[in-house]
Amino acid sequence: NAGVTQTPKFRVLKTGQSMTLLCAQDMNHEYMYWYRQDPGMGLRLIHYSVGEGTTAKGEVPDGYNVSRLKKQNFLLGLESAAPSQTSVYFCASSYRGLAGGTDTQYFGPGTRLTVL
Amino acid sequence: GENVEQHPSTLSVQEGDSAVIKCTYSDSASNYFPWYKQELGKRPQLIIDIRSNVGEKKDQRIAVTLNKTAKHFSLHITETQPEDSAVYFCAAMGWGKLQFGAGTQVVVTP
Numbered sequence: 001n002a003g004v005t006q007t008p009k010f011r012v013l014k015t016g017q018s019m020t021l022l023c024a025q026d027m028n029h030e031y032m033y034w035y036r037q038d039p040g041m042g043l044r045l046i047h048y049s050v051g052e053g054t055t056a057k058g059e060v061p062d063g064y065n066v067s068r069l070k071k072q073n074f075l076l077g078l079e080s081a082a083p084s085q086t087s088v089y090f091c092a093s094s095y096r097g098l099a100g101g102t103d104t105q106y107f108g109p110g111t112r113l114t115v116l
Numbered sequence: 117g118e119n120v121e122q123h124p125s126t127l128s129v130q131e132g133d134s135a136v137i138k139c140t141y142s143d144s145a146s147n148y149f150p151w152y153k154q155e156l157g158k159r160p161q162l163i164i165d166i167r168s169n170v171g172e173k174k175d176q177r178i179a180v181t182l183n184k185t186a187k188h189f190s191l192h193i194t195e196t197q198p199e200d201s202a203v204y205f206c207a208a209m210g211w212g213k214l215q216f217g218a219g220t221q222v223v224v225t226p
Contacts, residue, residue, distance in 0.1 A: 031212070040125075042205055042216035043160070050212065058213065059117070090159065104150065105214060107159040 002026055004108035006091050012114045013081045021076040021111050023091030031094045032074040033058075033105065034066060036087040043090065049074055081115045088112050118143040120208050122217025129224055135193040137220045139206035142187065146210035149182060149189050154203045154219075163204075164191070196224045 004025045013019055023032065030051050035043040045058030049068040063085060065077045074093075078085060091108040119142040129135045141149075150165035166173045166180045166189065173180050177196075182189040193200055201224045206217040 033214075040218060042122075042218045043214075044216070045213055048213065059215075104162050104165065107161070109159050 004091060004093055004106050006089075006108040006111050008111060009109065010112045012116065013078075014116050015082060017081050018077070018079050019081065019113075020078075021089055021091075021113075023074045023076070023093075023108055024072055025074075025091075025093040025106075026072060027093060027095075027106070028071070029093035029095050029106075030071075031096060031105075032068065033092040033094075034064070034074065034076045035090045035092065036060065036085075037090060037110075038087050046076065046089075081113075083115045086113060086115045118146055118208055118210050118213075118215035120206060120215045120217045122206050122220060124220060125218065126221045127223070129196050129222070131196060131198060131224055131226050133196055135191075135196055135200070135222055135224075137191045137204055137206065137222075138188060139190070139208075139217050140186075140188040141208040141215070143208070143210045144184075144187065146208040146215075148209040149180070150207050150209075150214070151178075151180060151191050152205045152207065152216075154205065156202075160205060193222075196222075198224050198226060200224050 033048040034046040047066040052071040055066045067075045089111045092105040094105045122139045147168040152160035153163045154160045177194045179192045203219045207214045
């Protein structure tokens, strides 16, 4: 039982390049989330998914796209990377996340992305 | 949307003393309040959480209190140890999404 895993662990991109970050969980969780973490700003929600085939915008969605084709995987894409997207990206999953039915979010190990 | 403020941003304590971190939230609909600990270069890990129908919860040296009327909640760490040094984040959940505070860097000096 690996929990939540992320690939890659590190990546350096040039401005304008694209890439996809992969998050996988083996806990059969319905909800998955992508956050970015910048110094002094905590974790900010980029996009999230409440189930296979569904996605929704979070607090800072601009410049990112996501897909949830399989329940266990949640992909985060950067179509045209910008230096402002330099950050540490964390994926998380939870069994449920509906209002009134809350549960623990388990985080992946993170991806450190640098955009030059 | 929800807004969570966390204070202080840094906290230095002597080993054995207590540490208190305070958070306030804005959305009265928020009903779940977890606390995460993040060591340098690691992922955030849940250390304790509290739900809106409970006023206080304790787990060994860690306790959390919630005042729904005032919309604030606090983390209390007693008998601090060097391994408690980390960044601590509070969060509030409403409508299925977590809003995190900016974090508190706790340094425990021997």
